[in-house]
Amino acid sequence: MGGGLGRTPIVGVSLRDDLPEEDLLAYMEAILRVYNAHGRRDNIYKARIKILVQALGTDEFRRQVEEEFVAMDRARYRIEPALVAAIKARFGAPDFAPEGNAAAVLAEDRRRDIAFDAWVRTNTHEHKAPGYISVVISLKPAGGIPGDATAEQLDLLADLADEFSFGELRVTHLQNVVLGHVRQDQLHTVWQRLSQAGLGTPNVNFITDIVACPGLDYCALANARSIPIAQKLSSRFADLELQREIGDLRINISGCINACGHHHAAHLGILGVDKRGQEAFQITLGGSGEEDASIGQILGPAMAEDETVDAVSRLIDLYLVRRENGERFLDTYRRVGTAAFKDVVYAPA
Amino acid sequence: MPLLENGHPVEDTWRYAVEGEALGAGDVIVPLDRLSEGLGRSEGRLGVVLPNSEAVSVLKEALPKLAVVVVTFPIFRDGRAFSQARALREHLHFTGKIRASGHILPDQYEFLIRCGVDSVEVSGNADMAVWEEALRRFTIATQPSPVLDEKPTGFGLRRFLATP
Numbered sequence: 001m002g003g004g005l006g007r008t009p010i011v012g013v014s015l016r017d018d019l020p021e022e023d024l025l026a027y028m029e030a031i032l033r034v035y036n037a038h039g040r041r042d043n044i045y046k047a048r049i050k051i052l053v054q055a056l057g058t059d060e061f062r063r064q065v066e067e068e069f070v071a072m073d074r075a076r077y078r079i080e081p082a083l084v085a086a087i088k089a090r091f092g093a094p095d096f097a098p099e100g101n102a103a104a105v106l107a108e109d110r111r112r113d114i115a116f117d118a119w120v121r122t123n124t125h126e127h128k129a130p131g132y133i134s135v136v137i138s139l140k141p142a143g144g145i146p147g148d149a150t151a152e153q154l155d156l157l158a159d160l161a162d163e164f165s166f167g168e169l170r171v172t173h174l175q176n177v178v179l180g181h182v183r184q185d186q187l188h189t190v191w192q193r194l195s196q197a198g199l200g201t202p203n204v205n206f207i208t209d210i211v212a213c214p215g216l217d218y219c220a221l222a223n224a225r226s227i228p229i230a231q232k233l234s235s236r237f238a239d240l241e242l243q244r245e246i247g248d249l250r251i252n253i254s255g256c257i258n259a260c261g262h263h264h265a266a267h268l269g270i271l272g273v274d275k276r277g278q279e280a281f282q283i284t285l286g287g288s289g290e291e292d293a294s295i296g297q298i299l300g301p302a303m304a305e306d307e308t309v310d311a312v313s314r315l316i317d318l319y320l321v322r323r324e325n326g327e328r329f330l331d332t333y334r335r336v337g338t339a340a341f342k343d344v345v346y347a348p349a
Numbered sequence: 350m351p352l353l354e355n356g357h358p359v360e361d362t363w364r365y366a367v368e369g370e371a372l373g374a375g376d377v378i379v380p381l382d383r384l385s386e387g388l389g390r391s392e393g394r395l396g397v398v399l400p401n402s403e404a405v406s407v408l409k410e411a412l413p414k415l416a417v418v419v420v421t422f423p424i425f426r427d428g429r430a431f432s433q434a435r436a437l438r439e440h441l442h443f444t445g446k447i448r449a450s451g452h453i454l455p456d457q458y459e460f461l462i463r464c465g466v467d468s469v470e471v472s473g474n475a476d477m478a479v480w481e482e483a484l485r486r487f488t489i490a491t492q493p494s495p496v497l498d499e500k501p502t503g504f505g506l507r508r509f510l511a512t513p
């Protein structure tokens with residue numbers, strides 16, 4: 001409850017962890033009624049549940065919700081198990097084929113083809129069905145525009161989904177595409193066809209797997225362009241060996257405070273601002289949208305585009321020097337603290 | 350100002366109390382601060398305007414004697430009156446009429462009815478066809494209404510899912 005980004009980034013809080021499924025609608029209704037009655041009406045920027053939760057405090061907000069909830073005629077709002085079952089049926093698993101020797105074929109393909117092996121390591125996830133694997137197709141080629149694909153590439157993706165993934169393809173919030181259910185013994189073929197079309201970049205979750213909002217190139221609300229700086233960063237860190245060395249690092253870029261690029265939730269966030277009529281960029285560090293959710297903190301004053309790209313390089317250099325066994329950038333930042341990172345950007349030796 | 354019920358204009362037999370004037374006889378709607386004056390009358394039915402900043406519990410005592418509660422929308426995006434209508438029906442079991450007044454859009458008509466509002470005051474130049482159409486546009490809902498009797502078939506989403 002009460003999480004959100006934008007101009008007031010806040011990590012949500014948990015109201016209950018024991019709510020029976022059948023009471024879900026009733027409880028959400030109770031939450032909305034409390035908000036409807038007491039949310040801010042004087043300022044549209046503060047007309048948010050998260051603002052009310054902050055103002056009341058989690059305990060008081062929860063108390064009011066519970067008060068409404070127990071007063072409701074819950075039988076009327078009960079979600080019948082049959083309804084849940086009907087919804088679940090619409091999200092049923094496809095008919096998976098038996099595993100056969102799929103895993104063995106994949107292992108052999110990986111052993112024979114180093115480039116394929118590297119891609120499998122970064123761009124796939126385990127699948128719950130034996131013999132299957134789930135694939136993340138990176139739309140982040142070196143120096144490219146995050147999330148862009150040509151018409152021909154989209155046609156290929158659609159074909160691959162039909163041929164290899166039960167006709168199912170998902171576009172993710174990280175601006176990549178997922179083929180959910182690929183047979184392990186067909187993965188090498190899928191990879192070859194992707195690579196031929198320029199879609200085989202093995203960089204998922206690496207520093208060049210950048211999320212960028214449309215920014216000033218397309219968006220009327222923007223303060224700065226998000227895409228060119230994303231491309232410059234992608235080119236700067238294009239070397240795959242370097243990317244592997246740096247490891248998991250999420251960069252998200254927003255062109256204004258609305259935060260469509262979720263920069264607060266990135267290990268390294270970049271926010272476009274207007275500095276006396278010039279495009280400039282603020283860096284935030286330490287955010288995460290994962291289980292260890294946190295809001296990135298602003299490092300210091302905004303800088304011009306090229307200065308920002310240089311600053312990111314210096315931040316990475318510091319991380320590589322200071323990191324301890326197996327730490328991600330985020331972990332090192334959290335352990336070492338802001339000061340050292342700030343110095344390396346604003347007080348270069 | 351035309352009064353809509355079930356998508357059709359109906360005759361409005363109610364009048365609003367005029368500030369500084371006696372309430373007189375007949376069906377009259379009073380502001381909240383004249384509620385006791387209204388309750389003291391011996392003839393005619395009584396209605397009250399509930400400002401959207403008030404908790405419905407302020408009407409708890411008077412409710413059995415009220416025939417109409419008017420809930421208000423100073424601006425269309427201030428939706429507190431939706432929750433008030435639901436609370437009047439669901440928590441206080443009010444069975445009289447709930448009337449909505451103020452800045453209301455046809456798109457909100459169905460939601461008002463689902464929350465327990467019976468009649469809506471619309472502006473004199475409103476296109477009645479649009480209001481009528483607004484009631485027919487959607488045949489499914491994900492939440493039950495506290496007033497509509499949807500129990501026998503379950504609520505709308507299930508019907509929708511049951512359709513092959």
Ligand code: SF4
Pocket residue numbers: 213214215216219220221222223254255256257258259260261
């Ligand atoms: S963050 Fe700002 S610039 Fe980027 S898409 Fe959203 S509104 Fe537009």
